[in-house]
Amino acid sequence: MPENTRPYAAHCANHPDFDSMDSCSDCGKPLCRYCANKFYPPLCDVCATARIGSECSRSYKSLWMMVIGCIVGIGLALSLKLSPSSAVLLTLIFTCVPWGWRTLTAITPAVFLVLPLVGWLFYFASKFLLASLIGIFVTPYQLIKAAKGLHHMKNMESLVGRDIV
Numbered sequence: 324m325p326e327n328t329r330p331y332a333a334h335c336a337n338h339p340d341f342d343s344m345d346s347c348s349d350c351g352k353p354l355c356r357y358c359a360n361k362f363y364p365p366l367c368d369v370c371a372t373a374r375i376g377s378e379c380s381r382s383y384k385s386l387w388m389m390v391i392g393c394i395v396g397i398g399l400a401l402s403l404k405l406s407p408s409s410a411v412l413l414t415l416i417f418t419c420v421p422w423g424w425r426t427l428t429a430i431t432p433a434v435f436l437v438l439p440l441v442g443w444l445f446y447f448a449s450k451f452l453l454a455s456l457i458g459i460f461v462t463p464y465q466l467i468k469a470a471k472g473l474h475h476m477k478n479m480e481s482l483v484g485r486d487i488v
């Protein structure tokens with residue numbers, strides 16, 4: 324980017340005395356090398372807070388869906404009067420669906436999001452089916468990933484608002 328189109332970009336947004344070395348990955352605010360090293364990827368405090376919020380709520384949402392899936396699975400198994408082993412399997416499948424769903428969401432190309440309504444129904448039905456198939460396998464991995472993510476967000480949270488220069 325040419326120097327003259329960003330006259331204020333030469334200095335850190337938090338420290339006017341320091342030259343900017345990098346910029347916030349989300350909003351492009353100029354950051355000095357201290358501010359740029361605070362988070363990975365480089366983020367300003369405002370964007371870091373936003374990322375922490377959305378990442379935490381995403382993980383908590385999946386955990387809640389897991390509880391709901393478990394309840395639905397038990398309810399379904401009871402109403403279908405399944406044998407104990409099938410009931411456990413069904414409950415397990417429903418409990419793990421949210422994590423299978425989350426895995427698929429991460430790898431689903433955005434092109435599917437422009438489908439007409441019938442396409443959407445088909446998309447959700449097939450995604451649900453796939454999510455229930457892969458859920459059991461990806462849940463342990465996804466749970467560890469979510470726990471690590473939440474831990475990382477807690478670390479990030481402790482850095483927000485702190486001046487590390």
Ligand SMILES: [Zn+2]
Pocket residue numbers: 347348349350351352366367368369370371
């Ligand atoms: Zn920012």
Ligand SMILES: [Zn+2]
Pocket residue numbers: 335336337338341354355356357358359
């Ligand atoms: Zn700075």
